[in-house]
Structure formats: structure tokens, C-alpha cells
Amino acid sequence: MKLQDYVKYLVCIFVVNFGTTYCNKRIIVPSLRSIDDQIASRHERSVLDLLFGRFRTCGACLCGRPNRKATRLLGGEYTESHEFPWLANIHVKSNLISGVLINDRYVMTAASEIIGATAPEIKISLGEYDRCTLDISSVNVSVESIILHPEFNPDSHTHDLALIRLSRPTKFEKRISPVCLPNPGSTYLGQVGTLVGWTTNKSEDNMDTCRPRKLGLPILGYNECIKSGINPMNFNDDYGCIGVVGTSSLVCENDIGSSVQYRSYTGVYDLIGIIPNVNKCDNVTRPTVFTRVGPHLDWILQNTKDACYCTK
Template sequence: MQYFGNFPECGVPNRKARFVGGEYLRGYEFPWLSLIQVQGKGEEEEGKKTVPGALINNKYVITEAAQLVGLTPYDVKVTLGQFDRCSFDVSSMNVSVDKIIIHPDFSPENKANDLALLKLSNPVIFERRISPICLSVPGHNYLGQVATIVGWPPNEAAEEEEATTSCRPKKLGLPVLDNIECLETAQDPTFISTDKGCVGLVGTPSVVCEDDAGTPVMYRSHAGVYELIGILTDQNQCEEDSKSTALYTKINDHLWWITKNTRDACYCFKT
């Protein structure tokens, strides 16, 4: 595993981020945010769907495993530097996938170890709109901190104005909860494995939905650098009458697996 000592640094947003609940981004603030185009298979999954992910170095994107099980690299394409997913953007980059690495201990039953790595066919040349996020700090649990979640809302809005805004990423901040709060507020405790954490406001409907699976859960340090602390699972429901928190897979529990499988990549230093 190699490291860049110069430009760019990981986890640096394109502008100073200030959280506003449910804010649509005005510019491409998070240059590691990836849009994974997945070609569905079978009668129930015909057509394409998109899955969020995060660029962690010059060769790999990380996302949720459940969305990629059974697929080949030919079924997947990654778009980097995308802001408005509904309009052609000459500054974005489409990259084919060379390899899909599903966590060997991933459980479809309870979604334990729900992580996958996508090895890109060609190394990424970093620039302002495309650069990686930092991995989480080993041993740090982030409890009590505010996590930032950013991704594209489902593009199914009925109103024209809402449909237009759903083309752009949206970010929100949610507190990181402890294990007891996760158990007490989860919709289904079956899916709380030892490598899971949760974010949300206790006693309120979840704002994180099933379609948000693969979305990065991030923490912004005092230095303004973003660290990847988790990846949302697909077991999160957001019905109005459902008061629950959102589950994510902890990156810290899988740092060894991530770094072992990305030894041929170049990581950036934190500031």
C-alpha cells in the first residue's frame, strides 16, 4: 500500500461544509461521492439502478455488498465527479470495473459484514472534483458525534420542482448513537450485528430509506477533514409511522480487510 505525500489530501471538501438539515448541495462538495450504475438481472430487476459509494484511494470504491452479490464487473460501471445525475456533465468520469470484492463473511440473512470493494479498471487521477475520502481513525467509535450522510434522493418525485432537486445530492447530519440506543430504536434487531452502528434522532421517523444503501456515513474532524465511518445498509425504512434509527456497517471493524484488499492502491495522507 502506497501513500501520496503531496496533493491531494484525503477527505477535503470542495468548500467549507456547514450542515443544514436536508440541504441540497449547491456545488460538488464531496469529491469522493461515487454513483455506481448497476445492470439488473432477472424479471424483477430488469433495467438499471444506481447505488452510492465512496472513493477511498486511486483504485477502489467502497459500497454495500448486498447490492452487488451475484454481479460480474461487466454489470457495473462507476461514475466519479457527478453532481447533477439528470444532466450530462463533461467534467464527470465513467470508469469500468475490473473486480468486485464482496466481504467473505457477508451474511445475506442479517447483513453482517455488509461491504464490497470495486476495483476500477484504471487508476484515478485526482483533481478538484475527484479525490478520496479518508478512512476512519482506528479505535475511534465516534459516539456522540454528528455524522454527515450525503447521497442522491430517489428520483420519483411527482412535482416537477421536487424531481429537479432530486437530481442533485442531498446532505444531512445525524448523531451517532451507542449500542443500547441502536437496539432500542432499530426496526428489526435481527440486523444488528457486532459490526453495526446507527445514526438518527430517537423517537422520530427515520429520514434514511432502503434506497440509500451504500451511502457513506462520514465524520468531519475539527480540522475540517472528512473520515469514512460507515456504509448504510439496505435494512432502513422511512415510513412516516416508523420511528427508528438507521443502521450502517462500521468501517473501523473492517479496516484490516479493506487495507489488505487494496494494497495495490495509493492512499492520500490526512492533514
């Protein structure tokens, strides 16, 4: 057994008290390219992140677990009640946008929708499902500070990401828990992504929606995005796209801040994208563009050191 294998084993022993790290020989001897090895490698990354202090855990909580055991995606169907417990409603002055809870103190959304707003002008609702019905079980939280991505460009809308720091830590329960951050270096190309949020169905006249919807669409590569109608002059490495080749975008202007997620075969959701302010609600053939979260992991972790994360 190599020295690095012993180190990995000792790391597993060190964090076993957290109760969420899966440590066994599959991590120590990664020789088989099986599904179990893929699970082990993901946990290994979490262990190493813990060891080197990239983030601290909130205890035994788990991220990315929906409140629905099985999911069947139709064309923009409504979600089950609190199916995605990380969804957040963000009240910005008189506007209402979407966001996602990523740990106990921060909600992520699109920077373009909160630029110019101050912390007192923003309120966050967690555990809310039906926007049109008073829900006394939801939690309303004030905002302490706003962190826009330092490279956010309000003209081109590149790096259209923002972190909103809540005024107090979030108490996790069935209706309120965080989504997982994406795996480092993963592109998720060729996988089915899940677009989730209080998105509008273009076939409806009413542009407001009460309950969140979900829609499964393939995650496309750069060449497919360009062939599908996206102008290459407006598409950069910061973006990804999701959709069916030959169809128009399925999101509208008021879907900004909604999330693109990936559901693993084990049912765990990773946050892979945030909808920026670049998509148009028209019948022009082009897929939906999203800001990729993966390339911004360092920025996210650097600016959320005061928060704790749930593990995969």
C-alpha cells in the first residue's frame, strides 16, 4: 500500500465522527471503474476539502436531498410540495426572484437582479412553496450583506452570480436544506440537467407563477450551443447551455436567478448553474444559457468561510 493510500485512510478515520463520510477500501484502492468507485471518489474529495479547511461541516446534515424519492420529468411540471428544499424566494424591493440555499448562511442568485440594492432592501423566504398562499411555516430572513462576483459585467452579464449573506444561520429541517455544490472540474456535459424555480410557462398568458416548476433538459457542449442558435460573440467560457437542439429557450425574463441542477443516479442534486439575464422569452431557436457554478467554486468557498456546509 502506497503512502498516499495510508494518508487517505487516516483522513477517513479522522472525519468518521461526522457520520457522513464513506470510508472503505474502494477509496484506498481505486482500481475498478465501477459505480461504487464514482461514489467513493466524490466522498474522497469531500474528505480532502475538510482536511485542508476549504469548508467546515454543519454536522451530520446532507445536501442535495429532495423530498421526493423518485422523479419523473414532464414539460415544465409543478414540483411536489417542498420537493427542492433549497429553493429561496428573494424579495428585492418590489420584485421577486429565485435563488438557492448553498449552506447555513448564504443564498446564491444572479447578480444582475440585485445590483444597486442594499441589504435592508432584500428579504429572503426559505421553505416557501406556494407564493400565492400565505404560508406561516416558511421562514423569512433579513440580509446582512451582498457579495457580487468581482468580474460581473452588467453589460455582457458574464459572471452573473451573487452571494447573499443571511443575518442568522439557517436551521435545517425537512422543508429547508441546502443543495450540493458541483464536483470540481465536472462539466456534466451530455447529462440531463433539471431547471428548477418559479419559472413561467410560455404557453400561459399570466406571467406570474405560484408554485415552482421543474424541467429536465440535456446539457449541451459549446459546439452544440452554437449550432443551436447562440451567437458565439455573446457566448463565453463562463456560460453553459441547456435545451433541445432546434427548439427555442424555455425560460423567460422573470426566470433570472433560477437554478440548473444535476440529479445523480443516487438522487442527490448538485447546483451546476444559475440563469443569468441573457435569455429571451421568444420563439427564436436557441437553447437556454446559464452561468456555470463549477468554475467559480474557489470564489464561493473563499467568500463563505464563515458558513458551514452539509456533506454529500
